Amino acid sequence: MYNMHKMDRTPKILTIIGLVFEVVGIIGIFIGAYIMRNLMDFSFMSPETLEISQEEFDMIIDIYTWIGNLLVVMGIIMSVFLFVNLILFPKLIKSKYTEESAKKVYLYQAIWGGLNLLSNQVVGILYLISGVSGYNGHVEEKDIRDGI
Numbered sequence: 740m741y742n743m744h745k746m747d748r749t750p751k752i753l754t755i756i757g758l759v760f761e762v763v764g765i766i767g768i769f770i771g772a773y774i775m776r777n778l779m780d781f782s783f784m785s786p787e788t789l790e791i792s793q794e795e796f797d798m799i800i801d802i803y804t805w806i807g808n809l810l811v812v813m814g815i816i817m818s819v820f821l822f823v824n825l826i827l828f829p830k831l832i833k834s835k836y837t838e839e840s841a842k843k844v845y846l847y848q849a850i851w852g853g854l855n856l857l858s859n860q861v862v863g864i865l866y867l868i869s870g871v872s873g874y875n876g877h878v879e880e881k882d883i884r885d886g887i
Contacts, residue, residue: 743834744841750869754828754848757865761821764859768814775807817858820851831873845873 746754778784779800786796830836831844852866 742838744831744836744838745834746832746841746873750845750873751832753865753869754832757852757862757869758821758824758828760862760865761817761824761855761859764862765814765817765821768810768817772807772810772814775803775810777807778803813858824851842874845870849874 783789784800786793789796789799791799827844827847831841836844847870848866849870852863852868852870855863855866857863
């Protein structure tokens with residue numbers, strides 16, 4: 740049988756926190772998209788309350804609708820990657836990969852973390868640290884809980 744990879748505590752914790760924040764971020768994207776696309780339904784959104792012309796108001800609504808549609812597309816793309824991450828990372832956490840396969844998952848995690856810096860910096864940093872330390876084989880020398 741192959742030697743199965745055991746994930747170190749720090750990358751494991753960072754990966755779990757990253758997954759949670761990624762889910763929260765995607766939920767936030769869809770909530771933001773809903774608000775942007777339905778801005779006219781809010782009572783404070785009218786040309787009279789904003790003291791602007793109807794043409795300016797229509798232009799603002801068009802821009803917010805466009806941004807809402809962009810957020811929906813971004814949320815769908817991020818959801819696909821979240822789905823992939825929810826398949827790959829729990830297996831890594833539960834030591835279901837060989838050393839060679841785990842190294843590939845860590846590389847993907849580091850690359851995805853780098854790309855994620857463009858949209859969700861917290862998740863990007865968490866995945867970068869976890870992916871790089873796991874890929875390099877960094878092992879904690881001392882259990883920090885020993886002194887507690």
